[in-house]
Each structure stands twice: as C-alpha cells, then as structure tokens.
Amino acid sequence: MQHISIPYVYIDDIEAHGLIESVSALLDGYGAHPISHAPWADGDTGTAAAFSIAYNDDHIFLKYYVTERDIKAEYVKVNDPVYKDSCVEFFISFDKDANYYNLEFNCVGNCFAQYGPNKTNRVFIDRKLVNGIRHQTAISVQDGGVMSWELTLQIPKKVFMYHPSLNLSEASARVNFYKCGDDLQNPHFLCWNRIEAEQPNFHLSEFFKEVSFSR
Numbered sequence: 001m002q003h004i005s006i007p008y009v010y011i012d013d014i015e016a017h018g019l020i021e022s023v024s025a026l027l028d029g030y031g032a033h034p035i036s037h038a039p040w041a042d043g044d045t046g047t048a049a050a051f052s053i054a055y056n057d058d059h060i061f062l063k064y065y066v067t068e069r070d071i072k073a074e075y076v077k078v079n080d081p082v083y084k085d086s087c088v089e090f091f092i093s094f095d096k097d098a099n100y101y102n103l104e105f106n107c108v109g110n111c112f113a114q115y116g117p118n119k120t121n122r123v124f125i126d127r128k129l130v131n132g133i134r135h136q137t138a139i140s141v142q143d144g145g146v147m148s149w150e151l152t153l154q155i156p157k158k159v160f161m162y163h164p165s166l167n168l169s170e171a172s173a174r175v176n177f178y179k180c181g182d183d184l185q186n187p188h189f190l191c192w193n194r195i196e197a198e199q200p201n202f203h204l205s206e207f208f209k210e211v212s213f214s215r
Contacts (some may be wrong), residue, residue, distance in 0.1 A: 001112070001209070002208065003052070003210070003212070004033065004211045004212075005211070005213075005214040006053050006054060006060075006211055006213050006214060007054045007055075007056055007058055007104070007214055008013050008054070008055060008169065008214060008215050009025070009026060009054045009055070010031075010055060010056060011023065011056065013173050015071060015165050015177070020134050020135070020136045020154055021136065021150055022170060023063075023136075023154055024063060024136055024150075024152040025110065025205065026050070026054065026061070027053070027054060027061060027062075027063040027152065028053040028063070029139050030052045030053075030054060030062065031055075031155075032051060032052050032065055032069065032118050033049035033050055033051055033052070033177075033192060033193045034048075034049070034050045034189065035045065035049040035051060035088075035177050035178065035190045036048075036192075037190065037192070037193070037194040037195070038091065038188065038189070038191075039163075039189075039191070039195055039196070039197070040189050040199070040200045041188065041189075044184050045070040045186065045188040046068060046069045046159045046188075047066070047067065047069070047179060047181075047186070047190060048066070048067045048189050049064060049065065049066045049067075049088065049169070049179035049190055050064070050065045050180060051063060051064050051065070051080065051088075052065075052118075052146065053176050053193070054132070054167050056155060057169070058157055059154055059155055059156055059157065059159070060126055060153075060155045060168070061152075061153070061154055061155070062090060062110070062152075062153045063069035063150065063151065063152045063153070063170040064088040064105075064150065064151045064153075064179075065150050066088065066090070066107070066148070066149050066150070066151075066179060067142065067146055067147065067148045067149075067165075068074075068086060068146070068147055068175075068184075068186070069145075069146060069147070069186050070147060070148065070184060070185050070186065070210065071085075071114050071139065071147045071184075072084075072085045072086050072106075072107075072183065072184055072214070073086060073106050073107050073108045073110075073125050074183075075106060075110055076103070076108070076110055077110070077128070077192060078110065078111060078112075078127050078131060079111070079112050079113065079124050080110060080112060081126065082104050082106035082110055082112045083104055083112065083180055083181075083182055083206050084181075084182045084183040085106035085107065085181065085183070085184075086107040086147075086149070086181050086184065087103070087104055087105065087106050087107075087179070087180050087181055087182075088104075088105055088177075088178065088179050089102060089103065089150060089177065089178040089179075089180065089202060090102075090103045090104075090106040090175070090177055090178075091103075091175060091177075091178070091202065091203075091205075091208065092174070092175045092208075093129055093174050093175075093208060094163050094166060094171050094173050095171055095172055095173075097163075097211050098117050099115055099116055100115070100116075100117075100133060100174075101113065101114070101115050101125070101159075101160060101211060102114050102122075102203070102207070103133075103155065103204075105151060105153065105160070107135050107137060107139060107149045107151065108137055108185055109136075109151060109153075111130050111133055112142055113125035113129075113130050113159065115161075115162055117139040118135070118203060118205075119201065119203035125159060125161060126161060127179075129156070129158055129161055130159065130201075131140035132156050132158060132159065133155050133156070133159060134153070134154040134198065134215050135151060135152060135153050135154070136151070136152040137150065137152075137177075137213060138150045141142045152206075154203060160177075163166055167212050169213050169215055170213075171200070171213060172210065172212070173210070173211050173212075173213070174205070174208035174209060174210050174211070175192075175193075175208055175209060175211050176191055176195075176202070176207060176208050176209065177191070177193075178190060178191050178192070178202050180202070182202075189202070191207075192205050192209075193207055193208065195207045
C-alpha cells in the first residue's frame, strides 16, 4: 500500500461561495486510490470503489467513485445508520490520539459521525457541525444496469471537534477508507488498507495507515 501525501489546494473564497463543483473537478485531477481489499468476501463483490483526497487550511476535500449492482439510500437524517445503505466511510485519528473519528456517508450524502477509541465506546459529533459538511452527489446507470455514483465532500475541520487547535498542515494522521452496504441485496465490506479479522469490523484502528498533509 503506497503512502499517501495529501495535497494542499487553494480555491478562492470557498466558504463564501460553496464551490463544491470546483472541488469535485479539482479532485478528479489528482487520481483515485482504490478501495479494493475485500477480506470477508468469498468471491467477486460486484462492487468497485476509489477515492481522491486533498485539503486546505480549513477543510478536507474527499471524493468517492463507486460502481455496484444496486444502490439504497433509505436514511436521510443526520446520524442515521447510513452504513446499511450504499455507504462510503472515512476514519481518521490525529497526532497519535488513541481515539478516532468515523465519518460515514450514504450515496446521497447523509452523514453518520462519531468519535471514540473503539467500536462500542463512541459519542456522536454535534449535529450542527455535521450539517456543515457540504456535498455533491451524482448517480447514473451504466450498461447492464450497473449503478455508478460519485460523492464529493467538503469537510470543515470544525467537524473534528475534539481537536479545536487542529492545524492540518502540521498534523500527523492515520486513516482508512471503506465501502460497505450492510442491508443491500449484495452486502459487502471493502477497505483501502487491508484488515485482518475473522468478522467484518472497520473499527480496528491498528489497521489504519499513516498519511501526511503536504504543502
């Protein structure tokens, strides 16, 4: 697994104008990292996923690219269990913190966000902060009825509420990226950095991988 150096980007007055379209196009130019490990699958999951990532002083920008056999977007409220839908996830810990954030999004951009040291001992991120995450989603049908969707996210660093003095350009971080769909017709559990466990479990921070924020 290659080390990722997250590039710094400058987009003029993004907070004022909400230029999520510009973010989406910019991330297309950085190339995508595959979320291709399927440690709990017996065969082809019928799902492909990848992501592109960048940042500036106040945001992390993230874009997912997904194809799958069917999609589901039942949950529409903040902190609903979107992992049961067609879902992509971003887990991150900062500066050797034993706790980590999990940000989970269904294909229409609704978010489930928590913080804590493990799967069971977690607290929800403030709903107002989660509502500050801007998104753009595009869904289409490909040949053979395969579904394709893209989700672009503009995540304010304020979302990382337990790190109020966070300076991304000086921070160290460990991450993993996921694609899942617990209640789909074809349930699957894909990860960027491979996880070694008997049962599907994304909340194993020992399998996070270090990334750097580049200037």
